[in-house]
């Protein structure tokens with residue numbers, strides 16, 4: 001029997017835990033606040049930001065979204081981030097990616113105060129995660145969600161061969177760093193694969209835990225996995241579908257129907273890592289208050 005790793009269910013538990021902690025903070029006089037900066041009209045980003053707003057509201061976290069048109073002057077965005085850095089009522093700042101053409105994403109991300117960078121994308125946060133010499137950092141929400149769902153389903157990580165397909169700064173790379181950390185939630189042997197990897201199936205077949213984060217619909221097929229593998233599908237891809245009213249359906253990077261026949265456990269899409277990401281963002285926002293400051 002294949003275990004379906006239900007991100008919807010687990011993320012609900014996490015959101016409830018966060019909501020309880022938020023109430024404790026509110027009693028102490030601090031209401032956590034997340035400010036999202038959204039530039040342009042990328043359709044998927046609009047949907048993600050709406051979900052983040054809804055999740056914050058349910059957890060008792062104040063959320064504010066500052067929207068700019070795609071032709072906004074870069075300086076306006078820069079000034080806003082500096083203002084948010086200095087605003088003691090704002091605990092977390094998130095600039096939704098991708099930014100429109102003409103923006104240098106790393107330039108913008110590096111402006112965010114690291115102690116408010118709830119995405120964990122600032123080089124200080126990613127550097128501390130990678131170096132392991134300091135625990136004062138934020139872990140990006142999607143990779144954090146991957147580890148958390150495995151933990152909640154009591155799937156052992158230490159000693160396992162984790163193969164990560166995809167090397168993005170948002171998912172693939174930080175996920176690899178988490179699996180590599182010392183301790184019960186890490187201690188894995190990690191292999192990174194990407195679009196230039198030769199003999200991809202030969203490598204993915206050796207995975208005990210396979211993480212697919214490529215943005216390529218159904219890239220991972222049944223002939224690429226070994227029986228008993230644990231599959232984490234991070235993909236959220238729209239493909240045309242004449243059976244859906246919207247004209248499209250959402251699929252992952254894994255051919256779920258076929259791969260799930262071989263896997264011992266697998267995350268579905270939707271309802272797997274997607275909801276976990278939002279729950280972990282809420283946890284990071286809480287951490288921004290409890291670890292990095294209670295000033296208001």
Ligand code: GUN
Nearest residue numbers: 094095096097098119170
């Ligand atoms: N775009 C896609 N995923 C993310 C994310 O986790 N954070 C931000 N800021 N933008 C994204």
